[in-house]
Amino acid sequence: MKTYFLEQLISSPHTSSTDTVPVELASCVLTIGNFDGVHLGHQAMLAQVREIAHTQDLGAAVMIFEPQPREFFAPAKAPARLTNLAEKQALLAEYGVETLIVAGFDTEFRSLSAQAFADILAKRLNVKALVLGDDFRFGHDRTGDSQFLRDYGLDVTNLHTVTDNSTDSDSIDTTDNDAARISSTRVRDLLLAGDLQAANRLLGRDYAITGVVVRGDQIGRTIDFPTANIDLQRIKPTLHGIFAVDVVSLDDNGNVIADGLTALATDGHTGVAGLRPHSLFGTANIGKRPSVDKGDDWRLEVHFPQLQADLYGLNLHVRFLHFLHGERRYDGIEALKSGIHQDVADLLEWRDKQI
Numbered sequence: 001m002k003t004y005f006l007e008q009l010i011s012s013p014h015t016s017s018t019d020t021v022p023v024e025l026a027s028c029v030l031t032i033g034n035f036d037g038v039h040l041g042h043q044a045m046l047a048q049v050r051e052i053a054h055t056q057d058l059g060a061a062v063m064i065f066e067p068q069p070r071e072f073f074a075p076a077k078a079p080a081r082l083t084n085l086a087e088k089q090a091l092l093a094e095y096g097v098e099t100l101i102v103a104g105f106d107t108e109f110r111s112l113s114a115q116a117f118a119d120i121l122a123k124r125l126n127v128k129a130l131v132l133g134d135d136f137r138f139g140h141d142r143t144g145d146s147q148f149l150r151d152y153g154l155d156v157t158n159l160h161t162v163t164d165n166s167t168d169s170d171s172i173d174t175t176d177n178d179a180a181r182i183s184s185t186r187v188r189d190l191l192l193a194g195d196l197q198a199a200n201r202l203l204g205r206d207y208a209i210t211g212v213v214v215r216g217d218q219i220g221r222t223i224d225f226p227t228a229n230i231d232l233q234r235i236k237p238t239l240h241g242i243f244a245v246d247v248v249s250l251d252d253n254g255n256v257i258a259d260g261l262t263a264l265a266t267d268g269h270t271g272v273a274g275l276r277p278h279s280l281f282g283t284a285n286i287g288k289r290p291s292v293d294k295g296d297d298w299r300l301e302v303h304f305p306q307l308q309a310d311l312y313g314l315n316l317h318v319r320f321l322h323f324l325h326g327e328r329r330y331d332g333i334e335a336l337k338s339g340i341h342q343d344v345a346d347l348l349e350w351r352d353k354q355i
Contacts, residue, residue, distance in 0.1 A: 246274025
């Protein structure tokens with residue numbers, strides 16, 4: 001999959017800037033949206049894009065927004081991210097997208113008229129057909145819609161709401177049933193409640209977060225529970241609490257490195273095997289760590305029982321397996337150590353029952 005930023009695609013070929021080189025896309029079928037989570041509803045959209053692209057010998061393309069619009073308008077009140085940009089890229093490539101266009105959502109972009117946006121689609125992005133949700137709106141003050149694009153001369157296919165009764169990507173349910181609608185909001189709510197099984201059913205896969213191990217405040221080392229502090233690359237996560245996880249290390253192309261974590265182990269402390277190949281089992285805390293008074297500092301920290309290794313700089317894929325409980329505030333370091341010790345014991349016991 002090739003990724004482009006919209007500015008690169010719409011810059012004038014006569015620009016004097018040396019920073020941006022205009023690119024001309026091949027003719028394509030395009031869908032547009034946040035695609036946060038790339039859940040089963042999104043996957044149905046992508047399946048339709050691929051089908052039309054194959055039938056008409058066109059490329060399959062997706063346009064997403066960074067930041068997501070609600071993050072631009074009110075960052076503090078925006079919904080928690082299911083997927084950051086890198087995670088979206090990996091998932092969209094997995095589901096057959098050939099071209100990803102990242103539109104920088106800013107004052108200039110949101111001020112585009114519906115006509116100007118349609119001109120960009122047809123004249124600069126070489127869009128021949130679109131697959132859109134039936135509630136899609138665009139342009140300044142959301143004045144554009146699917147009919148506007150049809151009147152403009154573009155072929156538009158609308159997909160209706162995908163519900164729990166239409167989770168097959170080839171089956172689209174036209175019933176307007178908000179309770180059964182598969183949406184990013186619903187997945188967020190389920191994850192926040194710790195209902196991994198229901199959330200995974202709507203995602204069509206196990207929920208996971210990918211990020212690089214960065215240096216934290218190293219509090220875990222002082223209480224004998226060292227953790228890998230994983231860069232979230234989002235304003236805030238949708239999961240909060242204590243979880244069982246299994247973790248693999250990824251290479252620069254996003255491929256799993258065979259035994260990538262155990263290979264780094266020292267002094268024979270190779271960790272506890274995870275539930276998928278090449279993974280290690282871990283206990284994760286994701287949230288604000290109320291016991292150490294770090295305010296709004298959101299963290300994903302993973303402790304690997306029985307592992308001794310330097311993990312800084314690794315790109316890790318953390319798969320959430322089991323919710324234990326929400327974050328707790330402990331009175332003092334000794335109470336915190338005791339609480340963590342019990343959590344690790346409980347999660348290891350859960351893991352042993354899965355083998």
